[in-house]
Amino acid sequence: MKAMNNKAWFMVLPVLLLVALSAIIPLMTVVNYSVQDSFGNNEFFWVGTEWFQEVLNSERFHNALLRTLLFSGLILAIEMPLGIAIALAMPKRGIGVSVCLVLMALPLLIPWNVVGTIWQVFGRVDIGLLGHGLASAGIDYNYTQNTFDAWATLLIMDVWHWTSLVVLLCYSGLVAIPEVYYQAAQIDGASRWAVFRYIQLPKIKRVLLIAVLLRFMDSFMIYTEPFVVTGGGPGNATTFLSIDLVQMAVGQFDLGPAAAMSLIYFLIILLLCWVFYTVMTSQDNAANGGRQGGEG
Amino acid sequence: MASIELQQIAHQYPSTSGEMPSYALNPLQQCWQDGGAYALLGPSGCGKTTLLNIISGLLQPSEGRVLFDNTNVTALGPEQRNIAQVFQFPVVYDTLSVADNLAFPLRNRGLGKAEIAARVKTVLDMLGLSARANVKARNLNADDKQKISLGRGLVRTDVNAILFDEPLTVIDPHLKWQLRTELKKIHQQFGHTMIYVTHDQTEALTFADKVIVMLAGSIVQIGTPQELFEHPAHTFVGRFIGSPGMNILPCEVQGTQILVGGSPVATTALTCAGLPGLELGVRPEFVTFSETGGVAATVTGIEDTGRHRIVRALVNDTKICGILREGESLPAAPRVLLDPARIKLYQHSHLLAGQVP
Numbered sequence: 001m002k003a004m005n006n007k008a009w010f011m012v013l014p015v016l017l018l019v020a021l022s023a024i025i026p027l028m029t030v031v032n033y034s035v036q037d038s039f040g041n042n043e044f045f046w047v048g049t050e051w052f053q054e055v056l057n058s059e060r061f062h063n064a065l066l067r068t069l070l071f072s073g074l075i076l077a078i079e080m081p082l083g084i085a086i087a088l089a090m091p092k093r094g095i096g097v098s099v100c101l102v103l104m105a106l107p108l109l110i111p112w113n114v115v116g117t118i119w120q121v122f123g124r125v126d127i128g129l130l131g132h133g134l135a136s137a138g139i140d141y142n143y144t145q146n147t148f149d150a151w152a153t154l155l156i157m158d159v160w161h162w163t164s165l166v167v168l169l170c171y172s173g174l175v176a177i178p179e180v181y182y183q184a185a186q187i188d189g190a191s192r193w194a195v196f197r198y199i200q201l202p203k204i205k206r207v208l209l210i211a212v213l214l215r216f217m218d219s220f221m222i223y224t225e226p227f228v229v230t231g232g233g234p235g236n237a238t239t240f241l242s243i244d245l246v247q248m249a250v251g252q253f254d255l256g257p258a259a260a261m262s263l264i265y266f267l268i269i270l271l272l273c274w275v276f277y278t279v280m281t282s283q284d285n286a287a288n289g290g291r292q293g294g295e296g
Numbered sequence: 297m298a299s300i301e302l303q304q305i306a307h308q309y310p311s312t313s314g315e316m317p318s319y320a321l322n323p324l325q326q327c328w329q330d331g332g333a334y335a336l337l338g339p340s341g342c343g344k345t346t347l348l349n350i351i352s353g354l355l356q357p358s359e360g361r362v363l364f365d366n367t368n369v370t371a372l373g374p375e376q377r378n379i380a381q382v383f384q385f386p387v388v389y390d391t392l393s394v395a396d397n398l399a400f401p402l403r404n405r406g407l408g409k410a411e412i413a414a415r416v417k418t419v420l421d422m423l424g425l426s427a428r429a430n431v432k433a434r435n436l437n438a439d440d441k442q443k444i445s446l447g448r449g450l451v452r453t454d455v456n457a458i459l460f461d462e463p464l465t466v467i468d469p470h471l472k473w474q475l476r477t478e479l480k481k482i483h484q485q486f487g488h489t490m491i492y493v494t495h496d497q498t499e500a501l502t503f504a505d506k507v508i509v510m511l512a513g514s515i516v517q518i519g520t521p522q523e524l525f526e527h528p529a530h531t532f533v534g535r536f537i538g539s540p541g542m543n544i545l546p547c548e549v550q551g552t553q554i555l556v557g558g559s560p561v562a563t564t565a566l567t568c569a570g571l572p573g574l575e576l577g578v579r580p581e582f583v584t585f586s587e588t589g590g591v592a593a594t595v596t597g598i599e600d601t602g603r604h605r606i607v608r609a610l611v612n613d614t615k616i617c618g619i620l621r622e623g624e625s626l627p628a629a630p631r632v633l634l635d636p637a638r639i640k641l642y643q644h645s646h647l648l649a650g651q652v653p
Contacts, residue, residue, distance in 0.1 A: 183354050184387035188401040188448055189375040198389040198400070 033259035051260035061261065063236065064244040065268075068220055071154070071240060075219040076212060078159055083166025083211065084204075087174055088196070090167070101171075104164040116228025119157040123229070143230060147237040150230045154238060157225060162215060169211045173204030209280045213273055220269055241265055298365040298456040300328040300351060300489065305360035307346055320346045322514045323359065328457075330365075331487040333480075335504035337494060339536070343513040344493045345461055351491065352379045352459050364456055380449025381459040385466060386441035388433035394440075395420065395429040398447045405452075419447045422482070438466045439475070450482065457489040464499065476503060497537050509533050525579075531645045534577045540606060540617045543583060544642070547576045554639065557612035559591045562636035566648055573644045580606065582635035583618035585626055590633040595626065 034051055036044040055061050090100045110118075123143050125131040134141040143153040177200065185195045223242035226232065232239035232247070239247075245265065249258035307321040321343045328334055336344045349355035350362065353374040362370045369377050389397050395416050402412045420426045423443045428436070433444060442463060449458045460479075464472045480503065483490055494500050500507050501521040509517045509524065509532075517529040528534035534542030547556045552563045554576060561576075568574065585593075585607065593609040593616065605620040611632055620626060641648045 178385070180383045180385060181387055183349075183374075183381070184383060184445070184448075186354065187352065187374045187379060187381045189404040190400070191404065194400075194404060198392060202389075202391045 030259045030262050033255045034263055037256050047256065051256045052264070055257055055261045055264060060244065061241075061264075064239055064241045067238070068240040068242075071151075071222070072216055072219040074155055075158055075162075076215060078155065079163045079166050079215055080208070080212065082159065083163050084170050084208075086163070086167045087170035088200070090171055092175060101168070104167050104171075107161050107164050108168075110161070112224035113228055115157065115161050116225040119153060119225070120229045123153050145234055147234060150234060150238050153229060154226055157229065158219060158222070161225075162218065166211045166215065169207045170204055173207035174200060177203045205280070209277065212276055212280070216276060217269060217273065220272070298489065299330040300457060301363040301366070302326045302351070303361040303363065305347075305350060305357045305362065307343075307350060307355065307357045307359070319513050321350070321357075324515055326508070326515065326518075328489060328491065330489055333483050333490045333492070333503060333505045335492045335494060335500035335507045336510060337497060337500040337507050337536070338510035339495055342510045344495075344510055347510070348381075348459050348461055348491065348493050351457070352381045353377045354381075378452070378454060378456045379459060380452060380455045380457070382442070382445045382449060382461065382463045384462040386438055386445050388436070388441045388444050390432070390434040392433055393430050394425055394433055394436070394444060397433050397444050398451050401448050401452055415451045415453070419451045422450065423447050423478075439468065439471050442467060442475070446479075450486075455488060457491060460490065460492040460494075462494055463492075464494075464496075472499075479503065497539075501537070509536065527647075527651075528577065528640065529647045531575060531577060531642050534579075534640070538579060540580050542577045542579050543616045544575050544577050545611065545614050545616065547574050547641075549574060549641075554641070556591050561591060561634050562639050564639075564641060566641060566651070568641060568643070568648055571643055575642045575645070576634075577640040577642055578634045578638055580617040580619050582638035583616065584633045584635070585618055585620070585630040586633050587627040587629065588631065590631040593630055593632045595630060598626070 035046065035048060037047045037050075038044050086104075091097055107115075122128045123131045123141075125135050125142055131141060131143075140146075141149050143149045181199050181203075182195065185199055190198070221242055222240060223246070226238050226240060227243060227246075230238045232243045241261075242265075245258060245261055248254050248261065302325065304323050304325060305321065306319055306323040309320050324347075336347060338344050346355065350357045353362075353369070353372055353376075357370070360370075361368055364377065374381070389400060392400065398416045398419055399412050402415060416429075417426075420429050423446070425440065425443060425447070428440070433441065436444070446458075446463070449455060464475060467475060476499065479490070479492075482488075490503075492500070492503050494503075501524075505520065506518060507521060507524055508515055509530075511530070511532050517524060517533045519527070519529075524533055524537050528537065528542060531542070531544050534544065545556050547554055547561075549555070549564060549566075549569045549571070551569055552565070553560045554562045554564055556576070591611050593611045595607060595609045596615075597608040598620075599606045599608070604622065607618045607620055607626060607630075609616050609618065609630070609632065616632060618632065640651055
């Protein structure tokens with residue numbers, strides 16, 4: 001029998017090291033913390049699943065989770081239709097295309113904390129254009145005091161920052177639709193709505209899936225902007241999971257519960273992404289199955 | 297159904313560089329009779345699709361008028377002109393079932409449920425798609441998708457014309473015959489005016505009663521398949537139709553003698569002696585090889601097509617094709633004989649007047 005040549009393993013080593021340093025080791029450290037307790041002096045005690053139970057049973061976690069889910073839900077409900085509508089309204093050819101694309105890309109180029117700062121100042125009642133303007137118009141607006149105002153500010157900020165991403169993805173899907181589909185629809189006497197419903201929407205479904213996944217993950221993990229604008233307030237009104245987690249880990253230095261929460265957080269995102277993906281591609285899979293069945 | 301008349305139609309696509317663009321379609325005049333089956337034949341880029349889109353209303357011509365039954369429809373869109381069009385690549389509404397795809401144009405026109413159901417059923421039966429009526433259209437193969445495209449035109453009983461833009465390009469060769477036969481059958485049954493764009497001469501000649509041959513934005517000849525074969529009005533038509541195409545040889549005429557490279561090959565009754573740019577055209581079917589007479593030729597190759605052999609030769613550095621039927625053999629030093637009754641004379645590519653078919 002020929003001796004096994006194990007040299008090939010050395011070729012994989014660099015990648016293995018990189019992945020280990022960037023993903024496996026940090027993740028395992030978190031797993032390690034999540035099952036132990038520490039009283040300082042680098043002494044650790046095995047506590048099993050106690051932290052997980054504590055986190056999952058705590059009202060603080062439930063509230064933060066609900067807030068985050070609500071935030072992501074609202075973001076998707078606003079940004080998806082708005083993004084599609086803007087993409088549909090954008091010109092398909094001519095000089096307008098470049099102008100629109102540049103305008104759309106601009107918000108995406110601004111760093112998160114800068115976006116937060118812009119809106120933090122923009123919304124201030126004393127000096128901010130928006131806050132002062134609203135106050136002058138007699139509207140009682142204050143995002144540091146009023147829960148509704150704080151949420152509205154964060155939602156509008158995120159819509160301003162990220163709808164462009166949805167627009168760009170949808171636009172790429174729309175311009176890829178061959179002209180002949182529109183011609184056929186014209187021949188068939190289709191209304192504008194029928195063209196959207198039966199040609200454009202089915203054709204951009206795949207890019208929409210990517211847009212939904214990206215916007216869900218990003219909004220579910222949002223940290224920097226609310227941290228800069230509201231700091232989680234007023235009270236705990238905008239304390240999303242990420243902000244709660246940082247308060248627990250860095251503020252209170254509760255490494256065990258924070259680690260357990262991180263893992264739960266991570267698994268929720270993974271689970272929800274899987275759900276989105278499965279639901280949105282189920283039709284395609286059924287179609288592929290049917291096709292194979294038909295030919296086989 | 298309607299007769300379609302094009303009056304001085306011409307089209308220029310807007311140019312991006314700013315200079316005056318050349319015509320995609322030169323000014324032309326054409327009348328399509330109600331219930332006729334026409335084919336627009338020509339090489340890629342000759343303006344066939346432009347002409348078709350002008351008829352259907354997808355494109356507004358830059359000049360001229362389109363008349364349907366003597367009514368001016370130039371400014372109307374395709375839905376008002378009531379035209380059906382089948383495109384090169386099958387267009388189906390992916391998320392709709394086969395039956396819903398066929399019902400789509402009827403629903404858009406606000407017909408009643410019962411009527412839609414009845415018409416859809418008729419067309420499903422006609423196209424042999426009944427068994428898959430409830431399958432999502434995207435699960436079908438290209439052939440069936442193209443049938444749906446056609447079916448969306450057939451469900452509308454009142455269409456003025458059905459236009460085809462190279463509809464069989466993506467269809468498997470063995471199914472092309474089948475679909476073409478079905479088209480022919482549908483045409484005989486319903487008598488729609490049909491206009492069929494193609495660059496494939498077999499498709500054009502088998503489908504149409506009248507073939508319109510186009511070249512570089514102009515119509516070069518209109519005729520039945522037989523007329524195009526026997527009496528090409530332009531050397532392009534001669535070369536383009538037939539396989540292999542017509543032989544075109546430069547020639548000169550002295551008195552009544554036609555000379556190729558100085559050797560007399562035939563006589564002509566036309567008075568064209570001494571005209572510049574003369575060419576003679578003769579189909580390979582009427583070129584024979586003999587040991588005596590005619591013009592000397594150098595054989596460069598022989599292809600066996602099964603039924604007959606095609607002999608390729610050079611006469612005074614001009615390529616010529618001849619056909620050897622079964623049982624015929626090629627002489628050792630062949631000379632080319634041209635059937636005098638089948639020779640056509642051309643000047644600057646155009647058929648000289650006075651030669652009757």
